[in-house]
Amino acid sequence: MKKFISGIVVGAMIFTGISVSAAEIKSKLIGKKVQATMIVTIDGKLVDKDAIVINGASYLPVRAITDAIEGKIISVKDGKIELVTNDLAKIDENARKGAEEAEQLQAEANKVANEANKKEEEKIKNDSKINRINTLIESIKNNKSYLKAVKEELASIEKKIEMLDIVEIVNEKPIYYKDTDMYKNDLQTIIEYKETIKSLELKIAEMEQELKELQMKK
Numbered sequence: 001m002k003k004f005i006s007g008i009v010v011g012a013m014i015f016t017g018i019s020v021s022a023a024e025i026k027s028k029l030i031g032k033k034v035q036a037t038m039i040v041t042i043d044g045k046l047v048d049k050d051a052i053v054i055n056g057a058s059y060l061p062v063r064a065i066t067d068a069i070e071g072k073i074i075s076v077k078d079g080k081i082e083l084v085t086n087d088l089a090k091i092d093e094n095a096r097k098g099a100e101e102a103e104q105l106q107a108e109a110n111k112v113a114n115e116a117n118k119k120e121e122e123k124i125k126n127d128s129k130i131n132r133i134n135t136l137i138e139s140i141k142n143n144k145s146y147l148k149a150v151k152e153e154l155a156s157i158e159k160k161i162e163m164l165d166i167v168e169i170v171n172e173k174p175i176y177y178k179d180t181d182m183y184k185n186d187l188q189t190i191i192e193y194k195e196t197i198k199s200l201e202l203k204i205a206e207m208e209q210e211l212k213e214l215q216m217k218k
């Protein structure tokens with residue numbers, strides 16, 4: 001049976017002889033008789049497509065050549081086919097794998113860094129919490145001691161007002177405590193002490209509440 005190539009050449013072909021343009025190849029092949037086919041081997045490996053012989057020249061599909069050399073077609077556009085040999089394909093694949101490994105390593109490094117930063121933040125937060133708890137405990141203790149002292153002083157002044165009557169006698173005339181500036185000053189001191197006590201009790205209550213909340217947190 002005669003074999004002919006007619007119409008438009010769809011698959012790109014490799015000419016195993018003199019280098020010519022695609023246009024020249026098409027003009028020479030269209031309508032030409034296929035004179036024979038030839039088995040092709042590359043480095044002892046059989047190519048799965050036979051080469052066709054036209055006018056004494058043999059032709060083989062690009063895909064068959066590419067597969068035979070374990071290469072890779074990287075681009076088919078604008079009338080141009082780009083392929084790489086096995087070594088270049090491996091280099092390209094190795095470069096891709098290298099880039100992926102680099103991305104994975106970077107991602108792992110970022111993960112480790114983020115975890116380290118998180119731990120450091122937690123440590124700082126925990127240290128800050130511990131410091132605040134210790135500060136509150138000390139402040140509550142000091143304020144309670146001060147509150148106790150103010151209450152004792154207040155009780156002393158109130159007892160003094162209750163018990164003291166005559167301060168002294170001048171020219172056989174008694175000078176009563178409630179008629180002196182001392183009494184007026186003591187009354188003012190009582191007012192100030194009571195305000196101080198109220199403020200201290202409120203402050204202590206707030207600190208104790210904060211301390212309780214901090215101690216309940218993990």
